[in-house]
Amino acid sequence: MDELATEELVEITVTVNGTVHRERVSPRMHAADFLRQRLGLTGTHIGCEQGVCGMCTVLLDGEAVKGCLLLAPQLDGRELRTVESLAQGGELAPLQQAFKDCGGLQCGFCTPGFLMTATALRESGRRLDREQIREELSGVLCRCTGYDGILTAVDRVLNGEQR
Amino acid sequence: MSSVEVAEQQAPSLIGSSVPRKEDDRLLQGDGRFTDDVEPARSLHMAVGRCPFPHARIESIEAAEAAAMPGVHQVLTGVEVEARTEPISVLRPVPGAADLPFYALASEVCVFEGQPVVSVVAESRQLAEDAVEAIWIDYEPLAHVSDPIAALAPEAPVLHPERMDSNLLASNPQGRGEPEKRLAEAVVVVEDSFRIGRVSPLPMEPRAVVAEWRPGARELIAHVSTQVPHLVRMQLAESLRLGESEVRVVTGDVGGGFGLKLGLYPEDLLACLHAIELRRPVKWTEDRVEHFRASTHAREAVHDFRIAADAEGRFLAMTDTYVTDLGGQNSPFGSAQLSSIVFTGPYRVEDATVERRVAVTNKTPIGAYRGYGQPEVNFARELLVDRLARRLGRDPLELRLQNMLSEEELPWKNAVGALYDSGDYGRCLRMVAERIDYGGLRAAGRGPRPDGRYVGVGFTSFVERTGYASARFLANRGSRFGAHESVTLRANRSGGIDLYTGVSTFGQSNETAFAQICAEVHGIDYAAVRVHAGDTGATPLNTGAFASRTLIAGSGAVREAAAALRAKTLRIAAARLELEPDALEIAGDVVRCREQPQRAIGLAEIHVAAITGQGIPGDEEPGLEVTAHFEPSAAAFAYGSAAAVVAVDAETGEFEIERFVMAHDSGRIVNPRAVEGQVRGALAQGFGAALSEELRYEEDSGQLLNGTMLDYFVPTASDLPPIELLHTEVPSPVTPFGVRGVGETGTIPPGASIANAVCDALAEFGVEISSLPITPERVWRALREASNGGEGLEG
Incomplete structure (x- = not known):
């Protein structure tokens, strides 16, 4: 889909739940969309896209942030954790x-x-x-x-x- | 049914136990499957252009530029949709209402802000949204009316002149006796007009749809976030002119419904239409700005209520004429209808009449919302009961107890013919009074306290209809669904049972409750029952989850299916063990002889025998699968009472709810933790509607003022008062296991109890409240009005 967009893509390197990902992203894609659509991590949900409801809360370098208020390019060089990281080997945290x-x-x-x-x-x-x-x-x-x-x-x- | 009795006698009862929920593990790990999580390969994305005016004529639509944009696949307008589809049908129309058909897109006139006008499908959501922006629509704004009372005035613009000669969609009088005569004779009559605000049910998951069409197979698969997959299938087939067998609706996890996700929305239909015409999967997920304008709103009503009493405080008559707001057109389900059923509440009143008047306005359509008219009418009646107590110099608790139906008077047929099945209404009220130490609070007086605040206590009592009376009752009202539920149980070769239900999962713990009942009746381990919910291709045709009806009907279907499956399992096992079926029991993963437990055979082995037909008695059919349908004999009436203690600042109108106690009866409880969660969750929505939630429209422009989450105030974890819950457990005689519905109860008492408490605290100022929500500003205005000797100030 991105090849149709007129804007230039941004290359980012981001560690998500311990795995390093290198991706080219649209500058207007937010972090929650990036997690869901690019990485298939659909446990992070989207409820308002204006930073109020908190559905998309993820950990950015250990701090709880709202994924819809972050743009994917801002993730470059950062470490992200999502709900998929919590259970270990099928055991609930x-x-x-x-x-x-x-x-x-x-x-x-x-x-x-x-x-x-x-x-x-x-x-x-x-x-x-x-x-x-x-x-x-x-x-x-x-x-x-x-x-x-x-x-x-x-x-x-x-x-x-x-x- | 003897096998049921056997099962109930032996195992420690699963029914009544807070077993872990079936739904939790996947949801906790981010492995739920909500509709937006579904994205087939080569999916396209839809965006919808909406009318920005409350009432406008579409003069022209210029879409050529948008259609030519890179990545855009299709643009549809109302003219095309009208040609290619049928109007969306209404599942529960208002009785006696003019038919107001609506299509997925408006073609000539828009009747509310947010009404879909164009839809665009493109390679991405962003491109589709950009294309919507590039479509030029020329509107001629028309005179609008926002207020439902104003809409009924003779000078109001008529919004559907082709079908109606006013904005009164329907008027439904009901009741019995001669209330007017009683009112004339009465020593005291209290009356007022009560306004209940417009709110949004606001599930955290927005609506969503993903549509796939295979033309050669003539199969439409629609993933829809809905409470009623089988009803959406019917509505989709009708509107798309397909056979039902060509439509499969798949509903996975649903992120909250509360009545908002009841039936087919225009966007669901549009995504399917695009998918059929483009032969590509089409996806649409609502954004929150759209949600506030195009997903159904709720509650808005004005109740003109009267209560007449004699000198001893005996209620002689009640009347309620109320106007409910439909919005610009029907919602796919229809507007709330239960105010009329419960308007007399838990009280002994012979002479009572009610009239529902449904007004059309230029606002978002009103749909169902948890409570469905019951919180609204409870607010009006219970405020008047307190005013009557003040007029008579009576204690409001005593006045309620005096007029409340006693346990011995039930069953009781109320003024509109609804049958209150059983219960001890007074007990719940006495329980909450005792818990808040009403005597102590009264002895301490209303203050002011050293901090300057006045203390008040407010009670409310209610009955709540849960489930539907019968298919006959529904047929008389033109409803397009039944009162029953259907369940399929299928044994599998692992020794487990797969349970198939059309009831989709949106937080009500249906998977858990169904599995509990199945395991209890059958004898198998709870862990070995797997529930498959919401796929119309796999589940028996049912009604769906709304009206607190799931367990009332569903528990009977699960019970019958489990009993039949158990009976056949025992017959096959008996032949193998050379024993009589009566001598056997199912215990976890084995069938065994009750007297000699070492004579046993694995459940998996029986299942394999039945499924292969190998090694079963000659007169036994192969297969081990049962579908059962169950319609309860009547609706069950839940009931309860609540008390609020508030401290009010008489200077500013600010108040704090210091305690809130509720006692309720939901009959026999299947899972106590799930029930407590339902009650607390509904209370939170009740507190929201009572205190902070209200969709406000600007009068001149007719536009929604607070249609985002930033300025529509849903309670957060910090906003709720301390809540204490009590319950009684009187089994209903009209349902399996004695259950009553519980999903909606909590929405009913907050508004009335808080308003009564505030008015009690400020009794010496003569303050009366007549509208919801109760904001500090409204209390302050009521104080000013009272001190001005009743000059109108309350807003």
Whole structure:
């Protein structure tokens, strides 16, 4: 499709979930489209394309960012992680298991966004109480769960069972 | 059915257990398959050009330049679509309404902002969107009307003059008794006009469609994000003039529906039409700007409600005349209709009438949304109950309990003939009052507290119809679907069971609940049941998931199919073990003798025998597969009560919901964790509609003011009040296992309980609220209005 576009393509080298990819991308392609359409990583979802809903949240050099607000050329030289990186050898990661145990998902469309946001929180090493977790998760919207199961799951993984 | 009883006696019950969900593993790993994840080789992409005006005549369309752009394959306009397709049919039309056929593209007049006018298919979405920008459409804006009450005024422009002589699409009076007489006799009558705001159901996954056509095979495969694949198949076949056998709708994971994804949308049809004409796969995924204008909206209504009571507070009569907004034309499902069914709520009222009036306006069509008219009417009635209590100097809790139907009075036929099947309505109300320590709160008074805020308590009680009464009920209303569900169970050679259902998966835990019931009735392990949902090429023809109906009908179909499969399995095993079927049980992966468990045979071996026909009794047919259909005998009425405690700043109108307690009864519960998730999720949508969500239209231009996620405020994790849930479990006598529907319950109580709490807190100022959402500004305006002695200020 890109050969029909009039703009010049940009070559990027990006590490995604540990694999190095070298790709030529349209300057107007955003990172979430790049992941989905170029790399086939369809676990990253798209909900608003204006940085509000958080469906496309991924980790860029360890930081949770909204993939729809990043252009693919900006990924050059960076390291990206998506929801597909979490489970190892078919085993759910502790965060994924907690979502399952706590009723943290229903339709599952927002789930990758919450999982990546919570992964960044966990790796930050910050100590957060439930109210702070609630604030931190407010950048991702869920229309199914009412957030309670999500908060409980993240709280459980960040702070252990001693609630 | 004896085998069912046997199964229920022995295994520890799976029904009632929060087993892990079948859906979770794939969704947690990013391996769900949503429609936008599907992209066949050589796919083309569609973009849609939309009318920017609320009401306009299309003067001309100049598309030659766009059609000639590199990478553009086809441009379609309304004239072509009208020639090549039939109008999109309405699944649940308003009774008595004029037929308002609509095509996928407008050709002469557009009746709402966002209505599709042209569609373009190109090599990429970007090129298709660029081509849409290059199409010049000349519009003549026409006089518009946005407000449903204004639309019914004689001076309003008539929006469908070829079929209607006003904007009143239908008027449906129902009821019994002589309420006018009771009103005249009553000691006290309370009445007001209540406005319920327009909202968006806003599933996180936008709509999407991928269409593939093989002309030689005459097969259209349409991947559609929908709650009703089999109904979309019917609508697609009709509109495309195809036989149903030429259409296969495939629905994978759906990222939320809530009523918005009920039926065939214009874009679904357009993608299919392009795919057929271009012989290439065509894909379209809605963007959020389109979603706010072209996916159905919900709720907007004005209820003129009256309650009459005697000096003792006994309700003598209720009347409700309400106007619902249809928008510019029908949605593929139709607008909400249940206000009329539940307008008297859980109360003992003999004389009551209701009239639904449906108005056409120049706004996005209204469709179904979780609750489907029930939150709206509950708001009106329950606010008036509190006002009546204040007028009579009665406690609102006591007044409700006095008028509430008792357990002994059920079943009860309400004024419109709906049958409340069973329950203890008062118990839920007493439970929430006790949980919030109502006595303690009253003793502490309304304040002001040291922080200057006033404290109020608001109650609400409701009944909720779940499921459909019957196919006959639906036929009388012109609905194009049945009240039943259908399920196929097929044994496989691995020793498992494949369960096939047309109910697509959009967060309601249907795969989990169906597998639980199947395993419970059959005896097989829950893990060995695999659910295949949503592909019309593989699943039995069914109705679909809406109206809290899935489990009410589906549980019966699963039960019957599982019982039949079990019976045949036992007969084949009995012949092999040289025992009677009655002596056997299915336990996990084996069939065994109940008395001598060592006499056993693997389930896989029985399945292979049946599937090959080798080694089964001579009088037994080969194969191990059952399809069952089930229609419940009636709709089940869920019910509940809620209490909100708020603290209100009487200077600014700001308020905080300090506690919210809800007690509900959903009958027998199949999966408690899933039920809690449904209730909390629906409550979040209820709080959104009560507090922050409202689609606002600018009066002069008639245009949507807040059609993006940046300025339409869906609750985030930080926005919800603390929620405490209680429940009772009274089995419904009209459904299998005693279940009642649960998906929509939570949308009903937030608005009424919060409004009542705010008015209670500000009772000394005489503040009354009459509209949703309840924003601090509206509370402030109500305070100003009250202090001005009732001069109209509330906006």
